[in-house]
Amino acid sequence: MLALELAAQGIAFRIVDKAPLRSDRSRALIIQPRSFEVMNRHGNAHKLYEKGNLTGGPVAWMNNKPVVDIDVRKVANHRDSEFGLPCLLSQADTEAYLDGCLTETYGCKMDRGIEATSIVQDDDGVDVTLRSVYEGIEEKIRAKYVVGADGAHSIVPIIENFTLPIDRYHLVIGTGLFAIFPMAEGWVRIMTSRNPELSNATPTLDEIKAVVNNRIPGGGDITNATWVTSFRLHHRIVDSYRDARLLVIGDAAHIHSPDGS
Numbered sequence: 001m002l003a004l005e006l007a008a009q010g011i012a013f014r015i016v017d018k019a020p021l022r023s024d025r026s027r028a029l030i031i032q033p034r035s036f037e038v039m040n041r042h043g044n045a046h047k048l049y050e051k052g053n054l055t056g057g058p059v060a061w062m063n064n065k066p067v068v069d070i071d072v073r074k075v076a077n078h079r080d081s082e083f084g085l086p087c088l089l090s091q092a093d094t095e096a097y098l099d100g101c102l103t104e105t106y107g108c109k110m111d112r113g114i115e116a117t118s119i120v121q122d123d124d125g126v127d128v129t130l131r132s133v134y135e136g137i138e139e140k141i142r143a144k145y146v147v148g149a150d151g152a153h154s155i156v157p158i159i160e161n162f163t164l165p166i167d168r169y170h171l172v173i174g175t176g177l178f179a180i181f182p183m184a185e186g187w188v189r190i191m192t193s194r195n196p197e198l199s200n201a202t203p204t205l206d207e208i209k210a211v212v213n214n215r216i217p218g219g220g221d222i223t224n225a226t227w228v229t230s231f232r233l234h235h236r237i238v239d240s241y242r243d244a245r246l247l248v249i250g251d252a253a254h255i256h257s258p259d260g261s
């Protein structure tokens, strides 16, 4: 996103990522209308918006009954926005859109498979050492500023016979966290809290099926999973976003639970 904004302002930059390929994981999946408006500055975000599942907001469930219904459609279908509602969309699709805009709108591209290994600033600029992850070839560059967007160091199963409304996402409360987000084409994202003793082990499909049966009995049958992982909720922020010519953004700067828990 920063690369797009710099390109729009005509400011020269180089963007590198040590990962040779873009992640295909859903990760940050609720995109707000304002985010689409900002992304639309650099391309046609309507195509991206149409790819997702528009959501009317959360329904919270307790003891298999809906107890809180926050239907944002009643208040948030903004007539002054081209994008009326939040949209459930894989972060992989969002990143593919951003990459596409960088190339198609501005003729720039991200250098993949390039790792920043050393960053040293002085009064006039910053010396950066880059290394290609496959060949191990080193390159030294001099920059005016360096922005670290290098991140911080869930679950996407298929569900069949899903009986809850797919135009909403569902939070089951009362016994830890359980959330289910219907995405496009029958995919769902499930997030659940676990026994802390298990938290480092990768969850099994059977464990997820058992949790779904327990939290939304009769709600649907899990048949497949493309991504099963465990993660810890962190709450961290840097003391300062900037030290002279070095800046940090994104997860490198601040990280917290997306649902505020």
Ligand SMILES: Cc1cc2nc3c(=O)[nH]c(=O)nc-3n(C[C@H](O)[C@H](O)[C@H](O)COP(=O)(O)OP(=O)(O)OC[C@H]3O[C@@H](n4cnc5c(N)ncnc54)[C@H](O)[C@@H]3O)c2cc1C
Pocket (backbone or CB within 6 Å): 016, 017, 018, 019, 026, 027, 028, 029, 030, 091, 114, 115, 116, 117, 149, 150, 151, 152, 154, 155, 229, 230, 231, 249, 250, 251, 252, 258
């Ligand atoms: C399992 C999981 C579920 C999530 N669910 C949600 C959610 O539901 N809602 C939500 O809002 N957020 C969610 N997130 C968080 C969300 O994905 C992050 O907030 C977001 O990706 C942060 O973007 P970023 O660009 O700061 O960092 P990242 O997306 O982590 O990107 C950092 C990039 O820096 C690269 N890199 C690292 N070190 C170097 C280096 N030395 N040189 C060059 N490149 C480097 C990495 O290869 C990576 O591509 C989730 C994250 C995970 C892991």
